Amino acid sequence: MAVASPPPAPRAAPPLAPRLSGGPHGGRPDVAGTTDGVVPDGVTVFEGGYPAVARLDPGLLGALRRAATAAADEGITVVVNSGWRSRTYQNRILRKAVSKYGSEAKAARWVATADTSPHVSGNAVDIGPTQATAWLSRHGARYGLCQIYRNEPWHYELRREDIGHGCPPLYADPTHDPRMQ
Template sequence: MAAIAAALVYQSQNASSSSDALPPSSAPSLSSLAAPPLDAPRREPRGALGEANGAVPDGVTVFNDAIPAVANLDLDLLKALRKAATDAADDGVKFYVNSGWRSPEYQNQLLREAVSRYGSEEEAARWVATADTSPHVSGDAVDIGRSDATAWLSEHGAGHGLCQIYRNEPWHYELRPDAVDRGCPPMYADPTHDPRMQQ
């Protein structure tokens, strides 16, 4: 019984690997491209490229300066995130970072994995940008974990200049300072509709 239980735990841990802006949960099959629940366990692939290249260990918050994925974010974005996280904490909500800054090498690895997972470059582009176009590589994007945090940001993020950019990625936020006064701009359906991704 112990061996069977250990095998099941091992399988469930390995089945929960994910990548890039892919839904933070276990990988969907190629025939099912709908995003899984946001509260599912999130694990980025560690592979040959680890934390120094942007992989994020479990439990990282926007206050973890020792983690390059957080420390290498744009300073204005990080400041806005930390202010929002402090305000959210008053409501009992904690911001976990599923992904932040990434090296170009790590972004390329995530893109290769997405092509393998989704079966084509076209479908992978709905979830993962190239290293040349990804706002994660420039430190201008963060993926926030847990549905209570994304729900909080959906309601209060604009007041901090933090906006959800893609309708299919409720965890992906970028800094839009004008949102404080004007509200967030309309979302793109997915990254393939974002002119920045067309370079």
């Protein structure tokens, strides 16, 4: 039986960039910081100094940490690319997606509104790297961690009711998820 290696020591969240007068982000409403849920590269599920991790639903965070500990036994590190997000940050991501894809309807395949996003409520996490998503796709159900959308292999949510039964069928993308309507 392999002994689980201890989680990495938490890093302190870096300070936000200096604020200028005129608004919460230095007068630039298009800039989000760690307090909004931005996650620096390489943050693991064990680093609770970041709101993106600390503000996840406790059940989701616990399941992620248990899964990440098991994945570490196989040399795989689970990184949080995005977790909890403020409404402001979610709206910013949506605006950028609309600009990129050309319409709200096309952007909705990738980004939910602040009113419907499970990231805003702390009930979703986007993980990486690819080895971690592959590991969770094989083993996540035993922790209740399920991929929800076929087009987003990095997006996981907690489905306690599915522990031991396997995850529910995937939605093609968020536009097929009734919660997003």
